[in-house]
Amino acid sequence: MSEDIAQLDQCPEWEALARHRDRMREISLRRLFAEDSGRADALSVEGAGLFLDYSKNLLSAETLRLLVALAEARGLRARIEAMFGGDKINSTEGRAVLHTALRAPRDAAIEVDGENVVPAVHAVLDRMGAFADRVRGGLWRGFRGDRIRHVVSIGIGGSDLGPAMAYRALRAHADPELDVRFVSNVDGADFAAACSGLDPATTLFIVCSKTFTTLETLTNARTARQWLVDGLGDEAAVAKHFVAVSTNRAEVESFGIDPANMFEFWEWVGGRYSLPSAIGLSLMVAIGPERFGEMLAGFRAMDQHFRDTPFERNLPVLLALIGIWYANYHGAESTAVLPYHQDLARFAAYLQQLDMESNGKRVQLDGEPVQWQTGPIVWGEPGTNGQHAFFQLLHQGTKLVPCDFIGAIEPSHDLPLHHDLLMANLFAQSEALAFGKTSDEVRSSGIEEELVQHRTFPGNRPSNTILVDALTPHALGALIALYEHKVFTQGVIWGINSFDQWGVELGKVLAGKIAAELQSESDPDLDHDSSTNALIARYRRH
Ligand code: F6P
Numbered sequence: 001m002s003e004d005i006a007q008l009d010q011c012p013e014w015e016a017l018a019r020h021r022d023r024m025r026e027i028s029l030r031r032l033f034a035e036d037s038g039r040a041d042a043l044s045v046e047g048a049g050l051f052l053d054y055s056k057n058l059l060s061a062e063t064l065r066l067l068v069a070l071a072e073a074r075g076l077r078a079r080i081e082a083m084f085g086g087d088k089i090n091s092t093e094g095r096a097v098l099h100t101a102l103r104a105p106r107d108a109a110i111e112v113d114g115e116n117v118v119p120a121v122h123a124v125l126d127r128m129g130a131f132a133d134r135v136r137g138g139l140w141r142g143f144r145g146d147r148i149r150h151v152v153s154i155g156i157g158g159s160d161l162g163p164a165m166a167y168r169a170l171r172a173h174a175d176p177e178l179d180v181r182f183v184s185n186v187d188g189a190d191f192a193a194a195c196s197g198l199d200p201a202t203t204l205f206i207v208c209s210k211t212f213t214t215l216e217t218l219t220n221a222r223t224a225r226q227w228l229v230d231g232l233g234d235e236a237a238v239a240k241h242f243v244a245v246s247t248n249r250a251e252v253e254s255f256g257i258d259p260a261n262m263f264e265f266w267e268w269v270g271g272r273y274s275l276p277s278a279i280g281l282s283l284m285v286a287i288g289p290e291r292f293g294e295m296l297a298g299f300r301a302m303d304q305h306f307r308d309t310p311f312e313r314n315l316p317v318l319l320a321l322i323g324i325w326y327a328n329y330h331g332a333e334s335t336a337v338l339p340y341h342q343d344l345a346r347f348a349a350y351l352q353q354l355d356m357e358s359n360g361k362r363v364q365l366d367g368e369p370v371q372w373q374t375g376p377i378v379w380g381e382p383g384t385n386g387q388h389a390f391f392q393l394l395h396q397g398t399k400l401v402p403c404d405f406i407g408a409i410e411p412s413h414d415l416p417l418h419h420d421l422l423m424a425n426l427f428a429q430s431e432a433l434a435f436g437k438t439s440d441e442v443r444s445s446g447i448e449e450e451l452v453q454h455r456t457f458p459g460n461r462p463s464n465t466i467l468v469d470a471l472t473p474h475a476l477g478a479l480i481a482l483y484e485h486k487v488f489t490q491g492v493i494w495g496i497n498s499f500d501q502w503g504v505e506l507g508k509v510l511a512g513k514i515a516a517e518l519q520s521e522s523d524p525d526l527d528h529d530s531s532t533n534a535l536i537a538r539y540r541r542h
Helices: 012-023 029-035 061-073 076-084 099-103 118-136 161-169 188-195 215-232 235-241 249-255 278-287 289-308 315-329 347-359 391-396 416-435 439-444 473-494 502-519 530-541
Strands: 044-047 050-053 150-154 179-183 203-208 242-246 262-264 334-340 377-379 403-408 463-468
Touching (some): 029 416, 050 315, 050 473, 061 315, 076 289, 076 473, 118 289, 150 215, 150 278, 161 179, 161 278, 161 473, 203 235, 203 278, 235 242, 289 473, 347 377, 347 473
Parallel strands (some): 203 242, 242 262
16 A cells, blocks of 8 residues: 555545444435335446346445545555556565466466566466366376276365365356366365265376465375375376376475476465466366356456446445445444355355455554454355345344345256246345335234234345356356455455465464374373363373
8 A cells, every 4th residue: 555545544535434324324225215216227237247236235326426435545446456467465475466367368468577477377278278178088097097087176275165166156067977076174074075986097186285385285185195096006196196286396296296297376376366277277177178268258357347447337346345334334244145046055155265364354554453344254155045044133133244145047957947936035035134024014914013023124234136147157257256356445445465364374383283292102291271281181082
């Protein structure tokens, strides 16, 4: 953030919003809609093939004007250009943030340290494509000459959630002859389940790790190698059954994977932004290079929309500003992501890492503590399942939980009745949340007086509705980029670094120490707190 930009809570635009919030205390969605029959049209936008209706939010045209002014005052425009231009905006790690370069067209030029990175991006995409085609076409064979039937992707966090989520989302487009599985947890149950019933002769492992030093991934990869060598009886089999995706050639080699079978990416790709890099290899093998390219085109379309569209009509910016309105001016602590699409079953989990690892920060770029709330808790489940679980709290609980409803106009199956019912529920839930049911309406339907309050819905509970025509690779790419840029925009406004993740380090270091203590032959000298000491001792006794 440049020196001449004031601290967030000292910006006049920040204070103007606080005053505006005080004037808006009595705002009612019922009234806003009653007073303006064009509200839905006015507060809907399209971009990169996505449609966003944000009319069911507790805001007026004035709110939006003030929020956009805040974004301008925080230098969002310049920060967007800095990110796309390859500036080292990840200041605590001294790195550029260039996931957008992963989907840049072949003829683009984006420089990091004076070097155009786009040719390298496309060289890796080409290698991935050739490899995926060979596996899919049966030309890449296992050690015993068998065709590959199972792909097991090993990774964790950003090296797992993206491909796992996207494989699930795009399963309608995947090769039915190839079974793709994911292993992430160091809990051996995960590995055991993923490899259960698999024949090593027809199984390919893709080990994904930016650093190639992550405990979980390396433990699972070693177990996989042992499983394979035990099954095929020859160390040499590893060459035909293991490929790696990493930035760390030396560690890949020392693990025993031929660097010829390594797909590279770069330090300027954050883990949680890495699906469109070689980390997406398992997905590309499943859906094919062409479909993968369509997904990249969807990402790219949203990148362009984000970069080129005025903030008032800019989908990621609008989502970000609306989120800030609730987090910083209405005390909302969380936000729910509710895809009405079973294929997006892992989308909320994916967004949890994207948002919470990015914006779960307590200090500003200069290291000073923030005096305002930053990233929300992100959670959610697909509808309609969620309706029968946690929606009660959304409708009648005491907490404000802004919701994002996500749906597709066309289903990815041949059961149209199901789809009509699914979408009817999506539209009904946002309507019920926004407009509720007053006590008078409850009474007038003949409900006995003592139940009236129990059956009253306060309404005024905000939501966005995001619709895609169909959950195609293009739509998925655009949807992911929408949230990437939303998170970025919020980070800029809050004045934090959205691209580091020091907060996960302490637990990792402590786990290493405790692992040694759990495994030590002799009784270790435990110097933790009394609770941790007792837990370790109890585990060791058994
Ligand atoms: O959990 C921290 C983290 O560093 C994530 O940011 C990252 O996505 C994940 O671990 C996996 O890291 P790697 O790809 O280096 O194995």
